[in-house]
Amino acid sequence: MKYLYTVSLLPLFIATQSLAGDISTMPTAAFADNQQLHKIASEISAIRIETDIKKLVGFGTRHTLSETESDTRGIGAARRWIKAEFDKISAECGGCLTVYYQSETISGEKRIPNPTEVVSVIAIQKGQTDPSRYVVMSGDIDSRVSDVMNFTADSPGANDNASGIAGTIEAARVLSKYKFNGSIIYAALSGEEQGLFGGKIMAKQAKKDGWRIKAVLNNDMIGNIQGVNGVINNTTARLFSEGTRPTETDKEAITRRFTGGEVDSPSRNLARYVDKIADQYIPNLDTMMIYRLDRFGRGGHHRPFNQVGFPAIRIMETNENYNRQHQDLRTENGVNYGDTIDGVNFDYAAKLTSLNAVSLASMAMAPTPPSNVKIEGAVKPDTTLSWTLASASENPQLAGYKIYWRFTDSSQWQFSRSVGKVSEFTLKNVVIDNYFFGVASVAIDGTESPVVFPGAAGSFGN
Incomplete structure (x- = not known):
């Protein structure tokens, strides 16, 4: 779906300031562009x-x-x-x-x-x-x-x-x-x-x-x-x-x-x-x-x-x-x-x-969707997500993972952060009560798996 919406800059500024390092938080969740996928679309x-x-x-x-x-x-x-x-x-x-x-x-x-x-x-x-x-x-x-x-x-x-x-x-x-x-x-x-x-x-x-x-x-x-x-x-x-x-x-x-x-x-x-x-x-x-x-x-x-x-x-x-x-x-x-x-x-x-x-x-x-995705952060200022690293032999294209989140009344993922090839990451000063969260696997060429919501409700299986 294509949306036009206004995003308040203050929450975004605070979130960006609180996420240390050179990994950026984006107010949109677009895929990396893949020219091979454009080619496939044109060949039908x-x-x-x-x-x-x-x-x-x-x-x-x-x-x-x-x-x-x-x-x-x-x-x-x-x-x-x-x-x-x-x-x-x-x-x-x-x-x-x-x-x-x-x-x-x-x-x-x-x-x-x-x-x-x-x-x-x-x-x-x-x-x-x-x-x-x-x-x-x-x-x-x-x-x-x-x-x-x-x-x-x-x-x-x-x-x-x-x-x-x-x-x-x-x-x-x-x-x-x-x-x-x-x-x-x-x-x-x-x-x-x-x-x-x-x-x-x-x-x-x-x-x-x-x-x-x-x-x-x-x-x-x-x-x-x-x-x-x-x-x-x-x-x-x-x-x-x-x-x-x-x-x-x-x-x-x-x-x-x-x-x-x-x-x-x-x-x-x-x-x-x-x-x-x-x-x-x-x-x-x-x-x-x-x-x-x-x-x-x-x-x-x-x-x-x-x-x-x-x-x-x-x-x-x-x-x-x-x-x-x-x-x-x-x-x-x-x-x-x-x-x-x-x-x-x-x-x-x-x-x-x-x-x-x-x-x-x-x-x-893309690599296989993340498995065993878990989340915690109740009564805390931060939200922590964890998952099982994908098999290296089955997923040699794996570059890392991306955490997504959105407001609870939004139909599509709004914010994302690439976190590298890790199995756990904490979003500082992002309160768990205010958003829905998920994790996607990302390939070296930028292709991604679907986002996996934490727990049994969102699991894609092993």
Whole structure:
């Protein structure tokens, strides 16, 4: 988010005077500029995204219960084409992607009553030094019409969610040309409309395999600029993020009541990170951080990852057109219904894909987010933060750490101080009661991890 606000110079002068040494305190919290990230943003192609969306629409329907044997129609043909695209990308980068199907047979559910194999396509770009640390970009393969159980009718799903799948494939094309310290996963998830099953399967397997997932960017509808309310806008996007995590224990909830953290879950700080990326690297795009798991009373494929404790957010268009969502193809009273290709703005889809690609790259370049972040300072004039130093072998790019803080009614981090490669630092005469605090890891090239709020409420895990 871009803000205009006035900062009183007296508190800033006092704070600067009280922080000894040559490390500066800044009244803003901008990232160091990285030219490689600007280059990545510029390499995303609206033309390739358009081609991929048209290909996906061409399968007629991608309903989870639809045809799987045909080479031209149904979800089986769609997922085989997606895998072939990932395989092609991998071949062009010398086998840099591990591509595979991930599946589970689901039955006895309201929207999947009979045994059905729910199959997602996963592509992993392994990190060079910290391969077990992952950031994820996802989109949904499946589509639907008005009746969620109608798996035979044409269901183009151009925006919902061929746009998210095309963006994920395009991000893989661009990012596969680069090498990163951490790993990146490109996930084409299935079964979303029938109950978020692809995400549930992947999240469960990730927990079982001990994956250290630090971020999931779920892209669900990133191509529409004309809202059902008549608003046309291609310059904003929404970031949905949950507050307190569902895995919080009773003991952790009691601690949070006295120390804060309701608006500083890892998902919320992931959203703040993506918001700053948009401001710095994506021209003519302002993101709205929305303090809610998803749209009012609705859901998306980031939720299964939140449910097991992984930081995850939803990235999507600002103005939805409900005439183009979950609708039979028809015309009534002069209004066209259905999720067809003419409702997708490919330049806008490319802009949101660039936001994803740069966010993934920045996090994969940066050192792992700080772990075991703690804070103390009750009834004292100073605030002390501590954390565990990151593994040198996994994070050779680590230059040090940066402490962030903000007023408690501010949505974005306002102040920061680089403190070097230490595991503890005291902010002199900065009173703990008046701010929220966090710590980020910083690489030699200036790329940063998301900010980690102290305690269990803000932890990104180990």
